[in-house]
Amino acid sequence: MMVDTTQKSNVKLHVLERFREVNSTFPKTSHLLDYKRSGNKVFGWLCTYSPEEIMHAAGILPIRIIGYSQEAELDDGNAYLYVNSCSFSRSCLQLGLGGGYDFLDGVVGGSTCDGARRLFDLWRNYIGTPFYHVLTVPRKYTEKAHALYYHEVAQFKQHLEEFLGSKIADEALYESIKLYNESRKLLRQLYDLRKLDDPPITGAETMEVSNASFRMPKEIFNRWLKDLLEEISASGNTHTGRSRLMLIGSVLTNPEFIKSIEDQGGLVVADELCTGTRYWGDPVVLDETKSPLEAISRRYLNNFPCARMFPSDERFNRIIDFIQDFRVEGVISQIIRYCVPYCHDLPLLTKRLKALGIPILALDVEYGTSGSGQIQTRVQAFLEMLEAKRK
Amino acid sequence: MIVAGIDIGSRAAKAVILKDKSILSSAICDTGPESVKTSYRVMEEALKGTGLSLDDIQYTVATGYGRVLVPYANQNISEISCHAKGVNWDFPSVRTILDMGGQDCKAINCDDGGLVTNFVMNDKCAGGTGRFLEMIAEVLNIPLEEIGDMSLESKSSIPFNTICAVFAKSEAIVHLRKGVTKSNILAGLHEAIAVRCLNLLKRISIEKDFSITGGIAKNKGMVEKLMEKAGLQPLLCEDPQLVGALGAALFAEECSTEVIKQAVKVQYGYSDGTGDYFITIVTELCNGCGECVKACPADIFVVDKDDDGQPKAKVKEEVRKKLAFLCPGFQSCSHKNQLNCHSVCQKDAIDHIW
Numbered sequence: 001m002m003v004d005t006t007q008k009s010n011v012k013l014h015v016l017e018r019f020r021e022v023n024s025t026f027p028k029t030s031h032l033l034d035y036k037r038s039g040n041k042v043f044g045w046l047c048t049y050s051p052e053e054i055m056h057a058a059g060i061l062p063i064r065i066i067g068y069s070q071e072a073e074l075d076d077g078n079a080y081l082y083v084n085s086c087s088f089s090r091s092c093l094q095l096g097l098g099g100g101y102d103f104l105d106g107v108v109g110g111s112t113c114d115g116a117r118r119l120f121d122l123w124r125n126y127i128g129t130p131f132y133h134v135l136t137v138p139r140k141y142t143e144k145a146h147a148l149y150y151h152e153v154a155q156f157k158q159h160l161e162e163f164l165g166s167k168i169a170d171e172a173l174y175e176s177i178k179l180y181n182e183s184r185k186l187l188r189q190l191y192d193l194r195k196l197d198d199p200p201i202t203g204a205e206t207m208e209v210s211n212a213s214f215r216m217p218k219e220i221f222n223r224w225l226k227d228l229l230e231e232i233s234a235s236g237n238t239h240t241g242r243s244r245l246m247l248i249g250s251v252l253t254n255p256e257f258i259k260s261i262e263d264q265g266g267l268v269v270a271d272e273l274c275t276g277t278r279y280w281g282d283p284v285v286l287d288e289t290k291s292p293l294e295a296i297s298r299r300y301l302n303n304f305p306c307a308r309m310f311p312s313d314e315r316f317n318r319i320i321d322f323i324q325d326f327r328v329e330g331v332i333s334q335i336i337r338y339c340v341p342y343c344h345d346l347p348l349l350t351k352r353l354k355a356l357g358i359p360i361l362a363l364d365v366e367y368g369t370s371g372s373g374q375i376q377t378r379v380q381a382f383l384e385m386l387e388a389k390r391k
Numbered sequence: 392m393i394v395a396g397i398d399i400g401s402r403a404a405k406a407v408i409l410k411d412k413s414i415l416s417s418a419i420c421d422t423g424p425e426s427v428k429t430s431y432r433v434m435e436e437a438l439k440g441t442g443l444s445l446d447d448i449q450y451t452v453a454t455g456y457g458r459v460l461v462p463y464a465n466q467n468i469s470e471i472s473c474h475a476k477g478v479n480w481d482f483p484s485v486r487t488i489l490d491m492g493g494q495d496c497k498a499i500n501c502d503d504g505g506l507v508t509n510f511v512m513n514d515k516c517a518g519g520t521g522r523f524l525e526m527i528a529e530v531l532n533i534p535l536e537e538i539g540d541m542s543l544e545s546k547s548s549i550p551f552n553t554i555c556a557v558f559a560k561s562e563a564i565v566h567l568r569k570g571v572t573k574s575n576i577l578a579g580l581h582e583a584i585a586v587r588c589l590n591l592l593k594r595i596s597i598e599k600d601f602s603i604t605g606g607i608a609k610n611k612g613m614v615e616k617l618m619e620k621a622g623l624q625p626l627l628c629e630d631p632q633l634v635g636a637l638g639a640a641l642f643a644e645e646c647s648t649e650v651i652k653q654a655v656k657v658q659y660g661y662s663d664g665t666g667d668y669f670i671t672i673v674t675e676l677c678n679g680c681g682e683c684v685k686a687c688p689a690d691i692f693v694v695d696k697d698d699d700g701q702p703k704a705k706v707k708e709e710v711r712k713k714l715a716f717l718c719p720g721f722q723s724c725s726h727k728n729q730l731n732c733h734s735v736c737q738k739d740a741i742d743h744i745w
Binding site: 359362373374377378380381384385388389391 | 456468469470471472495504506507508509510511512
């Protein structure tokens with residue numbers, strides 16, 4: 001049965017349109033072009049393990065490098081990257097080779113997975129930017145791993161200082177941490193609204209906000225998000241659905257994908273996406289014993305983990321916490337084909353969820369998909385299954 | 392009550408009409424390029440000889456790839472749920488279903504009520520599906536219906552390295568040129584498809600009993616191979632190709648009852664300090680048989696004509712205000728093993744909340 005999740009009584013959220021505008025014009029948004037025109041530098045980062053606060057403290061605007069938000073023709077991407085690297089990295093490369101990111105002054109990556117790593121290498125070879133840096137990211141949370149990662153973060157800072165010819169002061173780092181933590185806090189407030197029985201915001205709408213969060217200056221983003229939170233609380237909007245769902249998996253930036261699920265009546269109330277919760281998950285925790293740099297390094301390694309991290313249970317526990325907090329009835333896993341880390345720990349996660357009685361629907365997708373034919377059938381059957389289970 | 396299920400698959404369209412929970416008629420035809428036209432054609436086919444018209448069907452559920460394109464359907468339900476429902480009607484003991492369709496395969500686990508508990512589907516590619524077998528039948532120049540039987544005649548099957556429809560086609564041609572018999576080639580292809588399906592089944596859990604549905608389940612050679620691989624004797628429905636449409640029709644039956652119950656019911660009751668109490672009679676279902684009148688120990692019912700002149704059960708005018716004192720309640724009637732209005736109502740039209 002088709003259930004409309006966007007009831008007619010709901011009012012249009014005007015601030016959301018501003019976020020949509022940013023997303024639809026990215027990478028060449030008016031913010032970024034203005035920023036460049038006024039003589040500032042813009043850097044692109046490739047993986048959530050790249051510490052943004054350091055770039056920000058150096059007066060640089062960090063934005064995330066993302067591919068096309070739709071399933072696109074990847075002819076150049078396929079020519080340079082082997083087809084068994086994920087379509088996300090190929091889509092990013094395609095957009096880069098086409099000049100989409102030609103305004104960037106630097107690119108920062110992490111050696112987190114082969115897709116991200118090879119993309120970085122090719123970017124360096126075929127798309128010229130004045131500055132490059134790749135951080136080695138350990139896979140564990142041990143003290144040795146933290147020491148190694150701290151060393152990497154410190155080296156990145158030093159490299160950046162040499163490039164700019166000026167030091168990054170601790171005061172500037174503190175300011176940036178404050179700004180970024182504010183974003184994280186506001187995003188958390190937005191997500192908390194989805195814990196309600198009839199959330200005032202849909203999953204597809206939330207994705208417009210999280211997408212914009214890494215595509216624009218945080219100063220403006222925070223202001224807009226505050227406006228949005230006010231507008232939502234004044235709107236009285238409510239959304240109901242057949243089932244409460246959580247979306248997990250690697251990168252996803254096409255809100256149409258979530259909309260296709262919600263059009264069938266599934267309400268997406270939480271996520272564990274690299275472009276969603278995993279991006280803004282944890283704040284940088286400052287205390288007197290740590291330098292700001294150390295606090296940043298701790299945060300990035302301890303943040304809501306990527307499937308590449310070990311042991312996997314750290315990520316699974318966090319997913320299960322979300323399932324309980326957001327009263328999730330079913331989990332939809334969307335994994336981009338050939339995303340090795342996510343594919344490989346799916347069976348382990350499925351086992352943990354099965355023990356809790358939470359069904360999981362595993363979808364193999366290409367990056368940018370909007371959830372076409374066969375995916376629709378699976379989602380519909382999954383929703384029917386969840387409804388049957390409730391009876 | 393007359394309801395219908397319609398399954399517009401990628402290769403064939405199926406329709407099943409149910410009258411009072413038994414199959415009245417069914418039809419199968421090719422899915423043409425226009426799903427809407429096909430949906431009318433297959434229904435016309437099913438209605439032939441029944442003396443009924445499309446207007447006589449009270450509720451229709453559509454399923455299959457074309458499920459959203461059936462203009463007269465009241466609702467659409469995915470083919471995964473419908474196959475489980477359909478198999479459950481014939482074999483309530485089935486827990487594992489392999490649906491082998493025209494362009495995809497699905498492995499489904501279900502419970503004793505025919506509700507899906509887990510499922511997986513093959514990936515984008517149509518290798519190892521009905522369309523694949525059609526192509527091979529074409530290459531070998533044998534009618535599709537005969538390839539299964541012919542594969543069983545094989546003495547030594549040829550191993551195939553690929554399940555890609557395009558590559559397998561060229562591989563088959565190479566074997567033909569070398570003089571390998573058609574039956575050996577077919578046996579090899581059936582084997583390859585069976586292995587692929589088994590992998591799909593392994594991703595859910597293979598539990599007893601096991602059933603195969605969809606058009607390919609009519610192919611004896613394939614059923615044989617799957618039985619061998621899965622180590623389970625499959626229970627096959629009379630026409631496995633109709634199972635999806637049958638499941639849709641069964642859902643239609645459930646939904647229409649629900650809809651009717653919600654739509655036209657008459658309530659008689661009272662409220663006191665502990666809450667509201669009602670006897671509900673669904674007038675659409677009630678046929679005015681009068682069994683409830685005979686059964687009720689408190690003699691509160693009467694059969695009377697409704698606004699349309701149809702006989703319907705009612706609560707007597709003079710007792711309506713005294714129900715709290717007169718009606719012993721359905722619970723206590725059951726305890727004394729008396730007949731009661733619920734148990735005698737053939738149409739399940741009476742509800743009682745005390």
